Amino acid sequence: MAFVSSGYNPAVPMENRITDIGPRHFEEFYPPVIKANKGKWLYHEIIEPGVLVHVAESGDEVYTVRCGGARLMSGTLIREICDIADKHCDGYLRFTTRNNIEFMVDSKDKVEALKADLKDRKFAGGSFKFPIGGTGAGISNIVHTQGWIHCHTPATDGSGTVKATMDEMFTDFQDMRLPAKLRIAMACCLNMCGAVHCSDIAILGYHRKPPMIDHEYLDKQCEIPLAIASCPTAAIKPAKHELPDGTKVNSLAINNERCMYCGNCYTMCPSLPISDTEGDGIVLMVGGKISNRINPPKFSKVVVAFIENEMPRWPTMTQTIRRMVEAYASDARKYERVGDWAERIGWERFFEKCELEFTHHLIDDFRDHAYYTWRQSTQFKF
Amino acid sequence: MAKHETPLLDQLESGPWPSFVSDMKLEAEVRAKNEAGIEFQIPVDVVDDLMGVLELSYVHGRTHWKHGGIVGVFGYGGGVIGRYCDQPEMFPGVAHFHTVRVAQPAGKYYKADYLRQLMDIWQMRGSGMTNMHGSTGDIIFLGTRTEQLEEIFYELTHNLNTDLGGSGSNLRTPADCIGSSRCEFSCYDTNALCHFLTNLYQDELHRPAFPYKFKFKFDGCPNGCVASIARSDMSFIGTWKDDIRIDQEAVQAYIGGEIAPNGGAFKGRDWGAFDIQKEVIDLCPTECMWMEGKELKIDNKECNRCMHCINAMPRALRVGQDTGLSILVGAKAPILDGQQMGSLLAPFVEVNPEDDYAAVTEVIESIWDWWMEEGKNRERLGELIRRAGFQKMLEVTGIKADARHVSEPRCNPYIFWKEDEVPGGWERDVKEYRKHHKR
Numbered sequence: 001m002a003f004v005s006s007g008y009n010p011a012v013p014m015e016n017r018i019t020d021i022g023p024r025h026f027e028e029f030y031p032p033v034i035k036a037n038k039g040k041w042l043y044h045e046i047i048e049p050g051v052l053v054h055v056a057e058s059g060d061e062v063y064t065v066r067c068g069g070a071r072l073m074s075g076t077l078i079r080e081i082c083d084i085a086d087k088h089c090d091g092y093l094r095f096t097t098r099n100n101i102e103f104m105v106d107s108k109d110k111v112e113a114l115k116a117d118l119k120d121r122k123f124a125g126g127s128f129k130f131p132i133g134g135t136g137a138g139i140s141n142i143v144h145t146q147g148w149i150h151c152h153t154p155a156t157d158g159s160g161t162v163k164a165t166m167d168e169m170f171t172d173f174q175d176m177r178l179p180a181k182l183r184i185a186m187a188c189c190l191n192m193c194g195a196v197h198c199s200d201i202a203i204l205g206y207h208r209k210p211p212m213i214d215h216e217y218l219d220k221q222c223e224i225p226l227a228i229a230s231c232p233t234a235a236i237k238p239a240k241h242e243l244p245d246g247t248k249v250n251s252l253a254i255n256n257e258r259c260m261y262c263g264n265c266y267t268m269c270p271s272l273p274i275s276d277t278e279g280d281g282i283v284l285m286v287g288g289k290i291s292n293r294i295n296p297p298k299f300s301k302v303v304v305a306f307i308e309n310e311m312p313r314w315p316t317m318t319q320t321i322r323r324m325v326e327a328y329a330s331d332a333r334k335y336e337r338v339g340d341w342a343e344r345i346g347w348e349r350f351f352e353k354c355e356l357e358f359t360h361h362l363i364d365d366f367r368d369h370a371y372y373t374w375r376q377s378t379q380f381k382f
Numbered sequence: 383m384a385k386h387e388t389p390l391l392d393q394l395e396s397g398p399w400p401s402f403v404s405d406m407k408l409e410a411e412v413r414a415k416n417e418a419g420i421e422f423q424i425p426v427d428v429v430d431d432l433m434g435v436l437e438l439s440y441v442h443g444r445t446h447w448k449h450g451g452i453v454g455v456f457g458y459g460g461g462v463i464g465r466y467c468d469q470p471e472m473f474p475g476v477a478h479f480h481t482v483r484v485a486q487p488a489g490k491y492y493k494a495d496y497l498r499q500l501m502d503i504w505q506m507r508g509s510g511m512t513n514m515h516g517s518t519g520d521i522i523f524l525g526t527r528t529e530q531l532e533e534i535f536y537e538l539t540h541n542l543n544t545d546l547g548g549s550g551s552n553l554r555t556p557a558d559c560i561g562s563s564r565c566e567f568s569c570y571d572t573n574a575l576c577h578f579l580t581n582l583y584q585d586e587l588h589r590p591a592f593p594y595k596f597k598f599k600f601d602g603c604p605n606g607c608v609a610s611i612a613r614s615d616m617s618f619i620g621t622w623k624d625d626i627r628i629d630q631e632a633v634q635a636y637i638g639g640e641i642a643p644n645g646g647a648f649k650g651r652d653w654g655a656f657d658i659q660k661e662v663i664d665l666c667p668t669e670c671m672w673m674e675g676k677e678l679k680i681d682n683k684e685c686n687r688c689m690h691c692i693n694a695m696p697r698a699l700r701v702g703q704d705t706g707l708s709i710l711v712g713a714k715a716p717i718l719d720g721q722q723m724g725s726l727l728a729p730f731v732e733v734n735p736e737d738d739y740a741a742v743t744e745v746i747e748s749i750w751d752w753w754m755e756e757g758k759n760r761e762r763l764g765e766l767i768r769r770a771g772f773q774k775m776l777e778v779t780g781i782k783a784d785a786r787h788v789s790e791p792r793c794n795p796y797i798f799w800k801e802d803e804v805p806g807g808w809e810r811d812v813k814e815y816r817k818h819h820k821r
Contacts, residue, residue, distance in 0.1 A: 004421050004506075008536035013456045018539035020584035023485035026563075026573045029493050034563050041566035043697040046646040054564055062564065070400040072524070074409035074429075075501040075510040082494035091494040095514055097559060097608045104564075123404035125395025136647030143517060148439035149432070150465055150481060150524060152447040157439065159402045160394055167397030176650035192715035194517040198612035198723070229759070232718050264717050270449035277443040290612045290723075292604035294667050294690045296789075297611050297723050311440040312390040334653050335665060335690070369720065 031092040033062045033106040049174050050132035051111065063111045064104050067118055067130035068141055068166070068173060071099040072149060072159050077129065080121070084130075088114040098141040100134050136176035139169050139325075143195045144186035147205075153263055154188030155205030155280040156309050161317065162186050165203065168318040169325065179332040179341070182325065183289070190262055195290075200338040201321055202285040202300045207261035209279035210254050214271035215241040219250040222269035227252060230268040232366075235259040282307040282317050286324060286350075287339030298339045303351070305361030320356070327353040346381050384410070385427055386434035390441065406433050409510050420506050424475075424527045428509045431475030432525065435467055446473075453480055453528050455535045458588040461546030462531055482508070482523040482534060483547035485580070486515055488573035489560050496542070503537045517613075518597065519557030520547035545584075551760075552590040556580050558600035559607035567692060568602030569620025569705040570733040576600045578739060579746075592750075593757030603701065604689050610710075610724070615763045616746060617710040617724040620733075622702030625682040626691070632698035633658070633678045643694050662691050706730050709745055711775070712764030722764040725772070727779065729786045745779055752778040773798075 009015060027035065037056035044054045052064040081101060085093040088110060094102045103114055121129040134140035142165060145151070147158030165184065172178065185199035189206075196202040218224070228236050235258035241251040252272075254265075261279075266272045284307065288300030303324075307317045324338075331353055332341035342350040351358050364370035384407070394403045410429040413422065425431070435446050451464025463481040470477035484500070500521070504510060509525035516522045526534065538544045547555035556579060559565070561572030579598060580587070586596075599610030602620045610617035635641045636656055642649060643656045658678070663671045670684035671691065678698075680691075692699045709731055710724030732741045749763065752775070757766045767775050776783055801808050 001422055001426070004423060006507075006533040006536040007540065008532045010532065013532070016536075016540075017457055019457050019545075020588060021539060021543060021545045022581045022584055023577070024487045024496070024542075024544055026488040026491055026577055029487055029491035029496065030563065031491075034491075038564075039562040039568075039571065041562070041564065042700075043566055044645050045642070046649070049650070052645075054566070064564070068400055069514065070402040070405060071513050071515075072402045072405070073512055073514055074405045074412075075505040075512065076409050076412045077405050078497055078501055078512065078514070082497050085494045093492055093494070094560075095490040095492075097490075097557070099515060101514075123395070123401055123408065125392075125401050125404040125407075127395065127401040127404060128398055129400055131398060131400065136644070137650065145517070148436055148445050148447075150447065150463075150479065152445055152449050152465070154445050157436075160391075160440070163394050163397070163399055163401060163403075166399035170398045173399075176647055178650075181647075190716055192721070195609055195612065197715060197721045198609065226759075230718070262717065266449070273449075275444040280443060290606040290609045292606065292611075292688050293693060294665055294688055297606070299721060299723070309443045311443065312393045334648065334661065335694075366720065 029092065029094075031062070031090065031104050031106070033060055034104070036060065037062070046135050046176070049138065049176055050135055051115070052135060053108075060106070061108070062104050062106055063108060064102050065111065065114055065118065065132055066096065066134045067101045067103070067132055068128070068134060069095070069099050069101045069130075070159070070163070071141075071144065080129070084114075084117060088117065096134075096141075098134070098143055100141050101130065131170070131173060133174040137178045137180050138174070138176045139172040139178070139182050139184060141173075142166060142184045142186050142203075143199070145188045145193045147188040151188060153191065153267055155207050155263070155275065156188050156203075156282055157311070158186055158188050160312055161203055161282070161314050164313040164315075164318050165321060168322055172325070178325075178329050179334055180337045182328070182338060184321070191267070196285065197299055198288040198290045198297065199300055200286065200289065201324060202288065203317065203321075204283040204285060205280065206283045206306065207263055207274050207276065207280050208306065209261060209274070209276050210235075210256045210259040211263070211266055211272035211274040213252060213254065214273070215249060215251045216243055218252060218269065218271035221271050224250065224252060224269075227265045227269040227272065230264045231259075232262060232264065233258045233260060236265055278308070281309045282314070284317070284320060284324075287342050289337050289339055294335065295337075295340055300339075301347075302362055303354070303356055305359055324354045324356075327355075348381055384433075385430035386437060388433050388437040391433060391437050403433070406511065413505075413510065423507045423530050423533070424478075424509065424525075428475040428479075428525060429511060431467075431473040432479070432509065432511065435469065435473045435476055438469070438472075447479075451480065453531060455531055455546070458546060459590045460548055460550035460552055460588065463549060464528075476525065478527040479509070479525040480528065480531065482526065482531070483516065483520040483549055483555065484523060484538065485545045485547045485555060486519055486521050486557075488558050488576040488580075489563055490515065490519075491563070499542055500544075503534060503542070507534050507537070516547075518547070518555050520555045546588070548587040550590040551592045551594050552588070552596065553583050553586040553592070554595055554597045555587070556598040556600065557608055559602050561600070561602040565602060566696065567605065567689065567701055569622055569701055570602060570707055571735075572600040572602045572608075572620070574735060575618065575733065575739060575742070578735070579743075582738075582743070586750075592754060594760045594762050596750075596753075596763065604687060605693065610713075612713050612723050614713055614724070615711065616749065617713060618707050618742070619710065620705060620707050621687055621730065622705045623730060624702035624704040626680055626685065626702060627700040628678055628680065629698050629700075630677055633695065634676060636695050636698055641695075641697055645696050662694050665690055706732050707742075709742075711749065712762070712767050714762045714764045718760075719765050719768065722768075725767070726787060727775065728781060729784070748779045749775070
């Protein structure tokens with residue numbers, strides 16, 4: 001493995017440095033039919049799950065085939081995507097905001113060959129490389145995070161929970177049988193990178209034990225006031241600590257009764273590790289959405305306070321998600337998102353229909369807002 | 383022969399959904415064989431060790447990445463997320479495993495040759511593993527060593543005319559929906575505005591100068607395909623001021639069952655024949671639609687532009703032609719004081735590329751002037767607005783308070799007045815008061 005220079009000279013690092021050029025211009029990558037008809041689209045239609053057509057004022061059409069992607073993908077797979085784009089789409093392609101892959105062709109007679117090619121491609125283990133779907137009233141890709149692949153603060157894994165869930169819900173990726181689109185998101189800790197706080201169903205990694213304190217190193221590794229200020233419930237205060245050898249060090253004290261294990265202090269201070277095999281697991285949330293269609297956007301709400309991490313396939317979690325999706329599919333009205341449905345029938349009925357246990361953990365107790373989530377009414381269902 | 387046994391991960395190779403494990407094994411194998419004769423600049427078995435450390439995390443139920451990591455390239459304060467394995471002897475291939483955020487083109491359109499050039503750099507100088515894409519929008523190069531960072535940056539900028547994305551307390555990489563490039567609902571060119579502002583604010587993106595992170599996202603309409611209202615500090619959502627365009631013939635075609643509602647999004651189930659009364663008119667949130675004989679009528683003055691009728695009948699109903707965007711501010715995830723969605727700040731702003739979007743940049747820069755001065759350390763804009771009050775934000779942006787700014791007026795009477803709004807001001811003499819009110 002011999003070092004190969006790019007041309008960068010470490011002796012004069014600022015020489016020939018190019019900065020602030022930003023991304024490449026999008027127009028370089030528009031397929032000709034997109035460039036020609038931009039801003040002049042008249043309507044669209046979903047021909048079948050995963051296949052769209054857009055029709056322009058000029059009469060031009062663009063057919064889009066949408067495929068699932070694992071988001072975490074190799075250069076080798078990206079090269080295969082490029083080969084497909086070269087073969088069928090003059091080298092053009094795009095990715096969606098849910099990390100699906102879209103191949104576009106400019107006439108209907110090119111669609112079948114593209115679809116047939118995509119359907120045939122599988123990994124050695126048997127899974128589809130490019131399953132077609134993700135359109136209309138179904139379940140599209142899961143917006144997710146790094147998990148144990150790359151992050152230091154997760155309480156669960158991203159890629160694994162997502163693969164397990166998409167396998168369980170796969171037929172709904174390739175179908176459009178639901179009352180409305182159903183968005184699933186996943187975040188491996190409550191920093192909630194991504195869309196957990198605003199999705200129909202959300203998988204959230206969660207801790208259940210206060211952090212450990214590495215007193216010997218804390219004052220060397222951490223800016224103590226930052227760790228104190230990082231706590232939403234003010235559970236952290238500065239404290240002197242005596243090490244076993246009698247040395248007194250500046251450190252922190254955590255009031256375990258006030259800690260709800262958010263892990264934000266560990267984000268700020270490496271001496272407060274929090275992850276734990278039995279303590280960590282999954283919270284499930286439901287009922288969020290971001291579109292303004294009919295009703296304003298909604299936050300997702302916590303409906304399952306804890307499911308343990310069950311590697312590698314998280315069966316309790318996927319079965320609970322399945323139960324919620326089926327209850328929603330059979331009971332909700334056309335165009336109703338999960339949150340619209342739950343609010344119409346009442347949350348007491350939601351828990352009954354989804355066969356979920358309601359526990360005290362689900363009652364809000366964070367600051368003033370909590371009061372507004374209790375029921376100031378005699379209106380309830382038995 | 384795989385370097386590490388991965389019995390748990392192997393179970394994620396079955397099932398129909400694309401398996402990230404199979405894909406990693408594919409990359410590990412391609413690197414081991416190296417048929418392309420690549421002079422790998424980081425360990426050949428980096429992907430094997432990535433699978434090894436992930437398998438160990440599946441055994442322990444805990445992450446095996448050390449806390450934090452501060453690496454980067456000269457001239458910039460962000461763009462690279464440093465990461466080190468906490469078992470470097472066991473998994474030397476991922477002892478360093480830094481992520482490089484690469485600026486993606488607006489709309490995430492690509493040409494194959496460009497992606498191949500990116501992979502030529504990445505498979506040689508990094509792990510070959512990526513995220514396509516990070517939640518904020520960046521192309522994510524997942525895993526390389528510190529000494530390769532400048533080399534990668536040099537090649538990206540010199541050979542591919544491509545920059546890094548953002549990280550840290552700065553403007554992060556902006557992202558957009560597909561916009562008018564392939565959507566008839568889009569009220570402005572999201573790709574163009576996203577690209578323009580990304581370039582205009584390159585300094586704010588590459589060199590952290592803010593109290594905390596700040597994100598832009600651009601949605602072409604209220605459907606929110608890039609989720610700007612939930613996932614950006616400043617959310618730009620397309621809208622229109624005039625009437626929804628109605629093609630009455632197409633309305634009849636929907637009623638007659640010739641066109642499937644909602645572009646055919648519900649084809650997977652038999653919901654019965656399309657019923658315009660039940661599915662559109664009765665679901666309109668403002669009840670501003672009705673049929674008059676064979677004509678569909680809309681009282682546009684009462685329409686709140688939720689998109690439902692247009693979504694349901696895209697061939698019959700089109701957005702208006704007097705278009706612009708709304709700006710909403712303050713969205714964030716829960717840490718620290720709870721999650722927020724964007725709150726409406728500017729109901730209608732002109733989108734004019736001719737004057738470099740002056741109406742948009744004026745709002746952005748007045749918000750930054752305020753937050754950069756007043757925001758506390760690691761305080762998102764949404765939290766500053768809650769701390770200082772929505773009124774303060776209106777004041778700094780010069781936007782007049784309007785009933786559109788609230789979903790309801792306050793119900794507590796703890797109302798602040800400015801001293802100059804009250805006749806006589808606040809300086810009062812208690813002796814004067816006592817002349818009329820004995821103690």
